[in-house]
Amino acid sequence: MSRRKGELYRDPKRGKLAGVCAGLSDYFNMELWLVRIIFISAVLLLGGPFFIVAYIACWFILEVKPDALPQQGMSDKNSAERPIEVKSKVWQAGEPPRRALHDLKEQFDRIDGRLQAMEKYVTSPEFTVSREINKL
Template sequence: MSSVKRELFRDPKRGKIAGVCAGLSDYFNMELWLVRILVITAVLLSGGPLFVVAYIACWFILDTKPVTQAHKTSSAYSSQDEDPISVKFKVWQKGEPPRRALFDLKERLTRLDTRVQSMETYVTSSEFTVSREINKL
């Protein structure tokens, strides 16, 4: 498991009012519609003022999402900086659709297989043996 530092930001591009719910959905890795329903339910069940004040406070306190934190497309992977493929198992979790995730996984495994084949070709070549013998001297 990788320990990626997550930060809470507002995302006004995906938000309806100020992007607080969109930021919360990114932070907790939940679908945006579910976060909105939870916030509306909390406002209605609590009488309103507490969560409305908390939303407005988050609006002013939270920074907007930087451009570098924007959602990366799954086809833009490089060999050094690969994002993990996340498949949503439940409807409220965010992630790649299963078909796309399997396609991306197949592409990554094909690239990995090609790299392993090229390493195997080099290791079994006479060039590698000569180079290893020279390094031993």
């Protein structure tokens, strides 16, 4: 997402119809499905004709994203390949909730084991003797 501030393009490669929602998702750094839901909700709840006309206007006004244009000499196979994007936010990681819960449980179990080992050492006579020796 290396774009300069103020650049809004439509992205027909990622779009269903003309790529306007895909371009807006890139511009606002939002998930594409969320932009689509917001647009459809706006059409249904706030007045369909205005948003539909606005979509069509954006379709004609906005330029196609430069890297979305097909390059000469590239086969369809290469143009379909897109670099894998790693999502950085926790809720975007794609890890199922059960797996995330299992991972957290494992971490807490390890921490609990370490805490029990420390407690066992601190309450042992060995710790008391070692502490008394260190006081001398």
